[in-house]
Amino acid sequence: MSQMNLASHQEILHFPKGGKPTLAPNEWQVWNGDQDKSEDEGGNFTLPDLEHGAHKVLVPFTWWCSQLDSHHAADIISKAKKGQIGVWFATDDDILKHADVIEAGKKVWPLVAAHFPIFRDGRSFSTAALLRNRFAWQGEIRAIGDVLIDQLLQGARVGFDSFALRPDQNLDIALKQFDLYTVTTQNSWRGKRSTCELHVQQYAS
């Protein structure tokens, strides 16, 4: 299975909106779909075996799109409905160009993810913001890839609520990131910017 890139995360950091950050075992594996090769070039387009071994898999959004017209479509959609298939967005997926797929996917995907090829690539911040604001996606959005401790705050504010941190990251330090700030000066998915009314109340109390 050399074409598969199954991430080895044991634990996922969950930080639901309005909730507290916690760690939980990872149930999802990330499959890269061998995107760089065509089938003629030996690309492997067979999903991981969901009956044995991996039970839940995140597939590339482009792969999902490519399967919608194939004879597999019904099977894949059914597996998504059963909670076994979600999608992940690559940084160069233009999600606004596939609004119809995302609107339909909203009804079946149990989980979506957005990828960080390197920690300093901020495109997936806009992807998450668009999923929340434009598509009103209510489910979980997971940050995957090169996810480091010092991106967590930004990610949490734009719309991510779970994080598959790079395996070398210290999860105890990661859990402490979210209460570093008690004020903000712009709105985000998590809440409105701090206002001077709050300021007056703080001073009064």
Added chain:
Amino acid sequence: MYKYDAIDQTLVDQRVAQFRDQVARRLDGSLAEEEFRPLRLQNGLYHQRHAYMLRVAIPYGLFSAKQLRTLALISEKYDRGYGHFTTRQNIQYNWVTLEDTPDILAELAKVEMHAIQTSGNCIRNITSDAFAGVAADEYVDTRPICELLRQWSTLHPEFAHLPRKFKFAVNGAKEDRTVLLCHDVGIELKKNRNINNGELTNELTADIYAGGGMGRTPILGSLIKQDLPWNVLPSYLTALLRVYNRFGRRDNIYKARIKILVKALGPEEFARQVEGEWAHIKNGDDNFTQAEWDRVAKHFTRPAYKTLSALSNEQIIHNSPETEQVAFARWLERNVKPHQVPGYASVILSLKPHGTVAPGDATTAQMLAIADLSDQYSFGELRATHEQNLVLADVEQSKLFELWQEAKKQKVALPNVGLLTDIIACPGGDFCSLANAKSLPIAKAIQERFDDLDYLFDLGDISLNISGCINSCGHHHVGNIGVLGVDKDGEEWYQITLGGEQGNDASIGKVIGPSFYADEIPDVITNVINTYVAQRNGEEPFIETYRRIGVTPFKEAAYKDKNEDAKKKEKEVAGGAA
């Protein structure tokens, strides 16, 4: 000026705590340098040739005597007794340590200052007109909008890792003093007179220019939006930055600025995409509210001006001792600018004394003295200019002579504002690890060559800007004369550009030809200046002569010595062979 509320103060305090933890993780090795780098840059900390450099924000150029005293103390305690004022309304310390940085930031936070987003691929310190609120030619005081945008952009999560750095400038005056068109986004504020329900209204709106910049590919920004109401700036800028964040190039650092995206798409298509994105969010609650405007704008009311009558320069000079009148008149002409309020003027303190180590440098003692002068003469407020000078914005005209005497003692009274020796220069190869060549010795050599004030006065307005590399921190592209350090086979060379201009009639200078050695530069500049003197019509400034007669006569003069040397050598070779 703006006073932090509990929200602002809490935010900078918590930012210091966050950075302290990041530094600790770097020092114990759990955070790798490669991964720490963007974190320290977004807190203004560079690693330079000899040491760390810390760049502290002076948002839109406005600061107080108290803040300047803290900046002075930091220069004494943590650096080597001076600070460097930059073209982007920041101050830089060249000799700090990583270990000290959290403490320096904590000192800054105590006086409502920070180094947040003074570097890195994020929205940088917002720059504006150093004369905002006092300039005689102002349509709109830009400071409330600048402060609102400072707050909106501070730690903005979606735009924390843009393809490249992103600079805003805001102008509200007839004469642009911000180099608006050389910014990623230029915001031109104006008042639109409308009649609504039979009542005359003065609506504050913005014209938006995008895609300007210097660096390797200098481009002037394009107008992409007109008459944008002030309060929707957050949603419009979110749309603009989102398009850039998603589609700006990340494969090549030299093509990652927004100017490349705007050029590739064309300004019309870029504007259309921004408009498309904005349509979805324009009515959202990201926009500024009137309450927020009121909270911020109340800090920018006028100080307690006296009721005075305006004095003419003749009257001011007449009231000064006769022996001093000639020199004083020069200072009045070059370093004093008109004010909105009768009886007041704005004074530019020149940080470009001839023979200075670096244009824009101020020593600890100078900073402390200037802080005192601002308390004594200008309501305790100061401005930092794009040209790397300092301004006392609200000086009574009747006290100008007295202030001039004090400024002379601090060596900040040279009447060279806007003249050839008011050189803009980056720290260059003496400090910066990006630089190909040194800038400071070139600036010094030019100042030494043109040390005659009579001659400088006669030459009039000429800008000479020096950058040590193509990153263009010395803004050479918009200098009438630009000097750019280049590396050729490990040697330092200098390329000359002519015809650059900032302001309303901004233009990018043209490279005149092959580059020169450092020791050739003073002669080259002399030859260029002599050409101007020979060709000018009456009082015509350099840039107008250049635009009238074109580059050729200047180019021929610049290479005159080189060509003559080459001919001599040819003759010698020919003679030797014969």
